[in-house]
Amino acid sequence: MEIPVYTLDSFTNLPFKGNPAAVCPLLHELSDDLYYKIAAETNLSDTAFITRINPSDSFTTGSRFRLRWFTPTTEVDLCGHATLASAAVLFQHIKxxxxxxxxxxxxxDLHVTKKEEGYIMDFPLNPPTRVEPNDFKDTIKAAVGNLPVQEVLFCYNTKKLLIRLADSCDISALTNLKVDTVALENTERSGRFCAVIVTMKGSPDCQPGYDFYSRDFSPWVGVPEDPVTGSNHTVLGSYWSEKLGKKKMLAYQCSSRGGELELELRDDGRINIAGQAITILQGTIKL
Incomplete structure (x- = not known):
C-alpha cells in the first residue's frame, strides 16, 4: 500500500516557520492503529488524514470530506494548523x-475558503471562564515561574488552561520563557486539562500591530510546545475580543518558529481564522 504524504508549514509563508503538519489524503479509511503509527512516524505535532465521504467523489471534484487529526500519542478533537494544511493540499496540489x-x-463541520493569499477557516468559538488561580497554583508556577499573572481562565469545551501575564510584562518575558514541560505535566495527572496557554496583551500601535501574543504547552498530548495553535485561538479570540472590544484581531504565537493568525469574530457565534501555508515536503508512505 502506498499513501501520499505532504508536510506543510501552517500560519506562515516562509519555510521552517509556523507549525508543520503532515497530511495524508486516503482513498479508504485505515485502522486506528495505523493512524497512530503513521502519526508517531511523522512525529509532528499533528498528522491529518482526509477521506472521501461519497465514494463517487474525487479529491479534485468533491467539496465534503472527513478529517481526523492525530498527535504522536493521541487523537484530538480540534486542530487548526492541520486543517489549514489539509485544505492547502487539496487546493494547491490536488487542484x-x-x-x-x-x-x-x-x-x-469546518468550512475552509480559499482567498487571494491563504485560507479562511470557519471554527467554533470556545469562550473561557475565569477561575481561582489557587486551584491551579502548581501548574501556574511550573508554566510561568515568578512572572506576574493578571488572571487565569479555563475553557471547559477544549480543556485548556489560559494564563494571562500582567500588562507590565514585556514581550521578552513570554518569548524567553523556559518551561520544563515534564515538570509541567507532572502538576496535573487527573485529566482536567490537556494544554496550558500563556498569553499577553499585544502592541497594536507598533507594526505589524499584533493585538495579543501567546504560547502553547501541551505535554499531556505528547506535544511539549506547539509552535502555532489554531484551535487555541477559538479560546483566545473570544477572550481578547471581549477585553479589547474588537471583532477583528491580528495574533502572533511567539514560539521559536512563530506564526501569524488573522481573527474575526462573527455574529453567529463562530470565529474566522485565516492564515497561509507553504509545502516543504511531498512523498509516499510505503506499507
Whole structure:
C-alpha cells in the first residue's frame, strides 16, 4: 500500500516557520492503529488524514470530506494548523475546483475558503471562564515561574488552561520563557486539562500591530510546545475580543518558529481564522 504524504508549514509563508503538519489524503479509511503509527512516524505535532465521504467523489471534484487529526500519542478533537494544511493540499496540489471545502470532524463541520493569499477557516468559538488561580497554583508556577499573572481562565469545551501575564510584562518575558514541560505535566495527572496557554496583551500601535501574543504547552498530548495553535485561538479570540472590544484581531504565537493568525469574530457565534501555508515536503508512505 502506498499513501501520499505532504508536510506543510501552517500560519506562515516562509519555510521552517509556523507549525508543520503532515497530511495524508486516503482513498479508504485505515485502522486506528495505523493512524497512530503513521502519526508517531511523522512525529509532528499533528498528522491529518482526509477521506472521501461519497465514494463517487474525487479529491479534485468533491467539496465534503472527513478529517481526523492525530498527535504522536493521541487523537484530538480540534486542530487548526492541520486543517489549514489539509485544505492547502487539496487546493494547491490536488487542484480541487471548489471555492470552499467542508470537513466533517469531531468538532462538527469546518468550512475552509480559499482567498487571494491563504485560507479562511470557519471554527467554533470556545469562550473561557475565569477561575481561582489557587486551584491551579502548581501548574501556574511550573508554566510561568515568578512572572506576574493578571488572571487565569479555563475553557471547559477544549480543556485548556489560559494564563494571562500582567500588562507590565514585556514581550521578552513570554518569548524567553523556559518551561520544563515534564515538570509541567507532572502538576496535573487527573485529566482536567490537556494544554496550558500563556498569553499577553499585544502592541497594536507598533507594526505589524499584533493585538495579543501567546504560547502553547501541551505535554499531556505528547506535544511539549506547539509552535502555532489554531484551535487555541477559538479560546483566545473570544477572550481578547471581549477585553479589547474588537471583532477583528491580528495574533502572533511567539514560539521559536512563530506564526501569524488573522481573527474575526462573527455574529453567529463562530470565529474566522485565516492564515497561509507553504509545502516543504511531498512523498509516499510505503506499507
Amino acid at each position: 480541487n475546483v471548489n471555492p470552499t471545502l467542508v470537513f466533517e470532524t469531531k468538532s462538527g
